[in-house]
Amino acid sequence: MALFGPAHDATLADNCLVRNDWVCGEYVRTRRDDITEALGQHVTITVLSVVIGFAVALVLAVLARRVGWLRGAILGTSTALYTLPSLAMFSLLLPFTGISATTVVIGLVLYSLTILVRGILAGLDAVPGDVREAAVGMGYDGFRLLRKVELPLAVPAIFASLRVATVSTIALTTVGMIVNHGGLGNLINRGLSSNFHAEVLTASVLCVVLALIADGLLLGLQRALTPWRRTVTA
Amino acid sequence: MNGLLDGLTWLFDPDNWSGPTGVATRLVEHLWISGVSVLLACAVALPVGLWLGHMGRGGTLAINISNIGRAVPTFAILAMLYMTPLGLSNWTTIIALVLFGIPPILTNTYVGMREVDRDAVEAARGMGMNGTQLLRGVELPLATPLIMGGVRLATVQIVATATLAAVISGPGLGRIITSGFGRQDVPQIIGGAIIVCVLALVVEGLMAWLQRAVDPMRGARRRRGPLPDRDRGMPVIRDEVVSGA
Numbered sequence: 001m002a003l004f005g006p007a008h009d010a011t012l013a014d015n016c017l018v019r020n021d022w023v024c025g026e027y028v029r030t031r032r033d034d035i036t037e038a039l040g041q042h043v044t045i046t047v048l049s050v051v052i053g054f055a056v057a058l059v060l061a062v063l064a065r066r067v068g069w070l071r072g073a074i075l076g077t078s079t080a081l082y083t084l085p086s087l088a089m090f091s092l093l094l095p096f097t098g099i100s101a102t103t104v105v106i107g108l109v110l111y112s113l114t115i116l117v118r119g120i121l122a123g124l125d126a127v128p129g130d131v132r133e134a135a136v137g138m139g140y141d142g143f144r145l146l147r148k149v150e151l152p153l154a155v156p157a158i159f160a161s162l163r164v165a166t167v168s169t170i171a172l173t174t175v176g177m178i179v180n181h182g183g184l185g186n187l188i189n190r191g192l193s194s195n196f197h198a199e200v201l202t203a204s205v206l207c208v209v210l211a212l213i214a215d216g217l218l219l220g221l222q223r224a225l226t227p228w229r230r231t232v233t234a
Numbered sequence: 235m236n237g238l239l240d241g242l243t244w245l246f247d248p249d250n251w252s253g254p255t256g257v258a259t260r261l262v263e264h265l266w267i268s269g270v271s272v273l274l275a276c277a278v279a280l281p282v283g284l285w286l287g288h289m290g291r292g293g294t295l296a297i298n299i300s301n302i303g304r305a306v307p308t309f310a311i312l313a314m315l316y317m318t319p320l321g322l323s324n325w326t327t328i329i330a331l332v333l334f335g336i337p338p339i340l341t342n343t344y345v346g347m348r349e350v351d352r353d354a355v356e357a358a359r360g361m362g363m364n365g366t367q368l369l370r371g372v373e374l375p376l377a378t379p380l381i382m383g384g385v386r387l388a389t390v391q392i393v394a395t396a397t398l399a400a401v402i403s404g405p406g407l408g409r410i411i412t413s414g415f416g417r418q419d420v421p422q423i424i425g426g427a428i429i430v431c432v433l434a435l436v437v438e439g440l441m442a443w444l445q446r447a448v449d450p451m452r453g454a455r456r457r458r459g460p461l462p463d464r465d466r467g468m469p470v471i472r473d474e475v476v477s478g479a
Contacts, residue, residue: 083438084431085394087401091411091427094420095237164304171307175398178415185309192313192402200317204310211305 016198024198031199034187039206041101042183045173046214049105050166053112060113061120062146074117082114086175094179104176111172112165119161123154156229159222163215170211184210241424250425255409257429263405264433268396271328272389275335279388280381283340287347287377288369296344303337308395316402327399327406334395335388342384346377375450382448386441393437397430407433 016024028035060078064071081089089107097103127150135149151158174185182189184203191199223229244250251257286292312330320326350373358372400408410426413419446452 080435080438083390083394083434085397085434087397087408087411088427088430091423092431094423167301167305171305174307174309177309178401185307188310188313189401192316195317197317200310200313204307204314207307207310208305
C-alpha cells in the first residue's frame, strides 16, 4: 500500500446505481424486498377498492333501475365525484380516516363507482325485453331473474367497465403516496425526492405492467363466464 | 365534520389569499397552465382525430390510445419528466398535462366521426360534395357532441392533473395541499382541497354548458330526448375494445 496514496483509493464500484442510470438491474437485485412490499400494498389496495366498488355499484345500479328518480341522482353524484382531483379527494377524507390505507381505498372506491355504475346499468338496460318477459313467464322473478338471466347477459358490458375501472384504479393508487399508502407510488415519490432514476422508472413500469396483467386476467375471466360468446369474439 | 369547517375557515381567511403563495396566485397559475394545456391538446388531437375519422383509418390507434393513457399513472409521468433536463419549469407540467389531454379528445373525435350516420354521408356524396365539404358540412356538425364530450373530459382531466403537478413543486392550487402536508397544517390541506374541488366542479359545469351551446343540432336533439351517456363527457367504454395489451 503506498504511503502517500489517497486515503479513499478504494473508490465506489462503477455500476448503474452509482451512475444513476434509468434502467438498472442492480437496483432490482438490491431493493427486491422494498419492491415486493410496495407491489403487495399496490395490489391489496387495488383489489380491495375494485371489489368494494363493484359491490356498491351493483347495489346502486339495481336501485337506480327499481326507483326511477334515484337514477338521475346516482348518475349525477358519481359524475361529480369523478370530476374531483385525486389529491384533493384523499385530502378531504383525511379528517375522517387519517393517514391510512382506508383513506386511499375509500377515495378509489368513489372513483370506480362512476365507471362501474354506468357499465352495470348499460348492461342491464341492454337485456332484451323479450328475454326478460320469457324468463318471467317461466317463473323467474326478483333476485333470481337478476342473478340467472339479467346479470349473465350483462356480463360483457359489466366486464368492459370493470376493466376500465381496474386499470384506472391501479394508476390512481400511486397518488395514495400523499398519505403514505400509494404502493408503487411510494417508491416513485421516494425516488423523486432522492433523484433516484432507477427507482422511479422501475416503479412506473411495474405500475403499467400490473395494469396490463389485471386487464388480461379480467378479459380471461370474462371469456370464461360467457362461453356462448366465445365463437363470436375473436 | 370539524376538519371540513377548519378548512372552510382557512379558505375564508383573506390572509391566505394574498402573497406569492396565496390562493389567488395559485388559482391564476392553475387556470393559466390548464388553459394553455387544453389548447395545445386540442391543437394536436382534433386535426389528427378528424383526419383519421374522415379517412376511416387508424381506428385501433385512436381507440387504444385512451386505454393506454388510463394505464399510465400521471404521477409517474410527472416524476420522470421532472428528472429530465426540463426540471422545475412550467413546461414539465404543461407537457404532462397535454400528454394526458390528447387521448380523450382523439378517441372521442375519431368515434364521433365514425358514428356519423352513413346514410347522411352517402347522401352528401350523392349530392356531389367533395371531401372538405363533406367534412365541414355533414360530418363535423353531426360529430360535434361527441367531439365536445372528449374536449370536456380532457379539460376536466387536465384541471385535475394540474393539481398533481404540486408533487413536483409545479405551479397551481395543488401546492396549497402539498405545503399543508409539509407543515402538517390540516386546515390548510382541507382548505386547498375544497377550492380544488370547487374549481373542478365549476369547470365541469362550464364545459357541459359549452358542449350544449356549440352543438349545431341542439334543436333537433332536444326533441329526441336526453343525450346518451358518453356524449356527456364520460369515457368511451365499449365491450369489445381491447385495452392497452
